[in-house]
Amino acid sequence: MATKDIAKIAKDFNDAYKNIKHRIVICGGTGCIAGGSLDVYKAFQTEMEKRNLPCSVEVTKGCRENYLSLSGCRGFCAQGPLVSVGDIFYTKVKVADVPEIIEKTLLKGEVIDRLLYHNPANNQKSKTVADIPFYAKQQRILLADCGRINPEDINEYIAHGGYAQAKRIYLEMTPEQVCKEMIKSGLRGRGGGGFPTGKKWEFARIEPEGKKYVICNADEGDPGAFMDRSVMEGNPNAVLEGMMIAAHAIGADEGYIYVRMEYPLAIKRIRKAIEEAEALGILGENVFGSGKNFKINVMEGAGASVCGEETALIASVDGMPKVKPPFPAHSGLFGKPTVINNVETLATVAKIFEMGPENFAKIGPATSPGTKTFAVTGHIANTGLVEVPMGTTLRQVINDVAGGTTNSDGTVNPEAFKAAQIGGPSGGCLTKEHFDVPLDFDSLKSAGAMVGSGGLVVMNEKTCMVNVARFFLEFTKRESCGKCVPCREGTDQMLSLLTDICEGRGTMKTLETLEDLAKAVQKSSLCALGKTAPNPVLSTLKYFKDEYLAHVVEKRCPAGVCKALAKYEIDPAKCKGCGMCKRACPVQAITGAVGKPHVIDPKKCIKCGSCKSTCKFGAVKIGA
């Protein structure tokens, strides 16, 4: 089938769009849906109907003056559900707010103060997205359209210039030129490794074999990161267009998107986008009349994070994880030359061609150009997705964009910052001393850290770094495929050593063994999962040795997290002597007369925590 004329699609869309006076966008990303945004969407529909207001849910010829659409994640999930009416931006919107929004904002243009974003740092309210520091301080290229356009309407993507680059490239550029332009842009893979994308394509391009594949790695194995999910949910067509360009560059006619099945919404939107693209002939045979074919299949991963590692991923499309080399550019899926790229990498490609590779190369440092998206979570004022130029510092990301570290009760306190884990279980931690190191591949590497995939978990002083290392090891141990001994046994052993330390059985010898083992696993594991598994251990040992020492020498957890090392105490000033804790204690460790402060006998206490959860006056605390 011939590809439909995209210039006409864009024009028709823009003509129809002129009818629209007010656009209401409700965030339909995973986070906001969890907060009830779909009900808010329905409430808008019903309320508009009830008031007989002309409303469309699609942009088509003759559409009406109010347009109601969902969007993908806007990266500000903790403030969700998000709703915007024109430029006015509302947070934490509930179904009950809908009639008022229609009455005041839609019909009269009035702003409802209570729903505006309230900045805890300076007590100011923001009316539009542009006024919110979280957004204003970002540079959104990849995420520019996420949250603005309707991800389930390919026409809107096209009206924003979508598929124009694919068309130009298929019709006017040779594969060699495409690779050259990509090399010129300097784009480095966003999946964690930072391998130059243009070079990766060039390797696959020069392979002679006929059948080749492009794989989009959407396994997002870092637990606690959601950059890739948001891009797929918010702008799935950008991923498809990137894959098309990659396919042209290497001479592939088939692609796979490997998505983890924990992302049902991303899968749904990607499938919808593929269907729409096929219906327009953008995917399929003879695309744009170029004589080339390209089709995309979706594979759902079944919850093994090692599959995000590229060789394992290929194998799991084929059958089961196995070992490299050969590297996939030479022999990948079904033994054919294959390019694997991360979602974010691919979704950036069309943007690079749109702005020109030279211009892209000018953003950020020369050796790691472009922007990078971080999923900033943990003890931070604004949890969310942050896209900034590479080379931005941790200080800028955490304090300026994300609003600063918070105490455990949520109040902002930049002083409470302890560490940020970057790159998930294969990453390492950044500390105060890295605060001003530019976040780019090379600077971080020379500082002994890494950019990783973009998960950035901010931790405050109340976080125990030994516990964090143990947490990651638990994860990697579970994920180890068990094929090679160093990783299978090594992660298991490291985990039990860390457990010993957390539970007060650690000695100096334990620390030594742990470090030796970590280095051995790093060296001798077969694949990158094993090779990177010790990173959290080694980096916490490096930067938080004192904390490990406190655990083994003083049998003390300075953050008060490790239960077995906790010392339960009753604050005599707060204790009312009600006796509740005494009754809750399974080992009669608590004594005291009615109405008098009670005390805990540390020798008897088995640290079960019952007293603390029982006391209504917050008198039981964990001392360090």
Place this chain on the structure above:
Amino acid sequence: MSDRFKPAAQILKDNNYDSAKLIPILQKVQDAYHFLPEDVMRYIANELNISPAKVFGVATFFAHFAITPKGKHIIRVCNGTACHVKGSAGIIDAVKKKLKLKDGQETTEDLLFTLECVSCLGACGLAPVMVVDDVVHGQVTPAKAEELLDEVIKAEAK
């Protein structure tokens, strides 16, 4: 053929008895049976002409597959990094205590609840996250977790 294998037979047919599609086949079978019963896995192996060991291998490798029966209500507590640092361990403890689950036990004796600890549901902005029968709840505390369970228990008692 006994009725028991009918759903599996249909799924195999839909996938053209293609052993390369083992993972999607098992996903569908799990949806139909709520878990992967051993006899059904043997049946699939037989029909696809592959060894049962291969099917068991795949079923135990991927965290998503369950080879023991699950409870009527599935409680998933996220223990991804973002949720972990925001205190998901306390929520897991509270759920275990409330449901009287021993260490290593996932499903209650009465098959009413299964507790699953999962790594990141992609809603990290709302951490810590708990999912009760596919409804996502954000910024959960141990007390809120207990309330949510109470609601289910109450609805069941009716």
